[in-house]
Amino acid sequence: MxxxxxxxxxxxxxxxxxxxxxxxxxxxxxxxxxxxxxxxxxxxxxxxxxxxxxxxxxxxxxxxxxxxxxxxxxxxxxxxxxxxxxxxxxxxxxxxxxxxxxxxxxxxxxxxxxxxxxxxxxxxxxxxxxxxxxxxxxxxxxxxxxxxxxxxxxxxxxxxxxxxxxxxxxxGAEEGATSLEPPDLESASLPSAKKKVPAAKAKGAFALFDRFPRDAKELLFNGRKLGALPPVIGEFTELESLWVRTTGLQQVPPELGRLTKLKRLDLSFNPSLVEIPPELGNLESLESLDLRQTGVKTLPDSLERLRRLLYLDLQSTPLTTVPPVLFRMPWLRALDLYSTTLPPQELEQLQRALPECKLGVN
Structure with a gap:
């Protein structure tokens, strides 16, 4: 048989x-x-x-x-x-x-x-x-x-x-052998909601952010449709990295400026984001800011307070003139301005103002 x-x-x-x-x-x-x-x-x-x-x-x-x-x-x-x-x-x-x-x-x-x-x-x-x-x-x-x-x-x-x-x-396993680690899906997943919030608040981006502990050091939401960062972001005062690439952002709240320990901020690939608030100048620990393929047309003067900022990406943004604040940031080490329509003479002036910065231009 x-x-x-x-x-x-x-x-x-x-x-x-x-x-x-x-x-x-x-x-x-x-x-x-x-x-x-x-x-x-x-x-x-x-x-x-x-x-x-x-x-x-x-x-x-x-x-x-x-x-x-x-x-x-x-x-x-x-x-x-x-x-x-x-x-x-x-x-x-x-x-x-x-x-x-x-x-x-x-x-x-x-x-x-x-x-x-x-x-x-x-x-x-x-x-x-x-x-x-x-x-x-x-x-x-x-x-x-x-x-x-x-x-x-x-x-x-x-x-x-x-x-x-x-x-x-x-x-053939020896006695006392240990197993390998399985694919770690749980730590790379959003946390489950553990507390009830008012129905009026438990919606959209607020509900998503509210699922995380306020002492989180990294939040990664690339590809999720947020539309806007909720004001609750200001409560994450231990945050060091925030990744919100391709999330449909249209605005960034001033509360983001409370994150004085933030080192890496990625707002890229959000073409409807046309401006960033001056409160970002309060991010005293910021080292990297990615605004690639956003709709940002200028930068607030307050960014000159970001003395630790080394990397700034403005690639494929609708800039038509160099934001004046950039001339006052000689500590920058990499500034990406590829695929922009900035006047060549302004770029030459900028390079002279930032002699230690690697300038990426067309």
Whole structure:
């Protein structure tokens, strides 16, 4: 009689039981389904359903988004919003990334791969579903440094091989061995809301920021549609880095000026942001300010108080004349003015005023 096949969920539970017996309960677990990554690169989310094979859907339905780690390997299945985030960062073979990125920013890209599992989150290494090159339907592809590189076969066959390798490594594991760290989705996700706020306030950007402790040192929201920074940002007085690139910002509140420990501020790729408040001159610790591809047409004179500011990016902004304050900031070390229409004579004057600054011009 032919050997009865074992379902993917059953295979997983068998190896997970083996792992926890050898390495302890910390070698396996399950990600919450509602984990929300801090970064969603593009606002237009792909419809991944057509790229998810039935075997995978059944597996997730039975076990959820589980992870497993041995002393030699690790594997974690990505919750829905993480699938979207990492799929948006995954390239397409034989296509230039800048072309793919432009389509995704415009919401016109047709996705041919969807990330569903990861070994780690550095450079997006893991596994994606995509059509096989031999017309054999959806197959698993290995993803290295954000690019699908090799077909690995149907989901069930791929999982059988993965789990077989993990089980083999467990058989040879020494007593007291520890498992590798699984893909760290939870620390890279938005925190869950822990307290109730008035219904009138618990909306939009306020609700998002309010989920973080006020002593946070870094907030990263690249790609999320904020529209505006809420005044509550002024309460994050321990903040050292704030990344709000491509968030649809139209204004920055004066409360941002309270963040006297802030070192890095990225407001780039927000074309509707046409001015920054003079209170930014109070950011006495600021070292880097990125205003690339914003609508900023000038800079407030108060920026001359930023004596620690070394790097300023004004690339592709609608500047038509050099902001006067720049002539009074000789401590700058890098100033990017590429793709601007600034008069050449003003740029020459600026270079003389900032002899130690590397000036990037057309």
């Amino acid at each position: 032919p050997k009865k096949s074992v379902s993917p969920p059953t295979q997983w539970k068998k190896v997970e039981k083996q792992a926890t017996k050898v390495l302890g309960k910390g070698s396996a677990g399950r990600y919450p389904e509602d984990l929300e990554p801090r970064v969603v690169p593009f606002s237009a989310a792909p419809d991944v359903a057509p790229l998810l094979p039935a075997e995978y859907v059944e597996f997730i339905g039975a076990l959820g988004y589980r992870w497993l780690s041995t002393s030699e390997s690790t594997l974690g299945f990505l919750p829905p919003r993480w699938r979207v985030s990492l799929s948006q960062q995954t390239g397409v073979p034989d296509r230039r990334w800048n072309e793919v990125r432009a389509e995704r920013e415009a919401g016109t890209h047709t996705y041919s791969f969807v990330m569903f599992a990861a070994r780690d989150l550095d450079d997006v290494n893991g596994f994606a579903f995509g059509q096989g090159t031999q017309g054999d339907g959806l197959v698993v592809w290995s993803v290295e440094e954000s690019l699908p590189v090799e077909e690995l076969g149907p989901f069930s066959a791929w999982l059988t091989e993965e789990l077989g390798s993990m089980a083999e490594s467990l058989e």
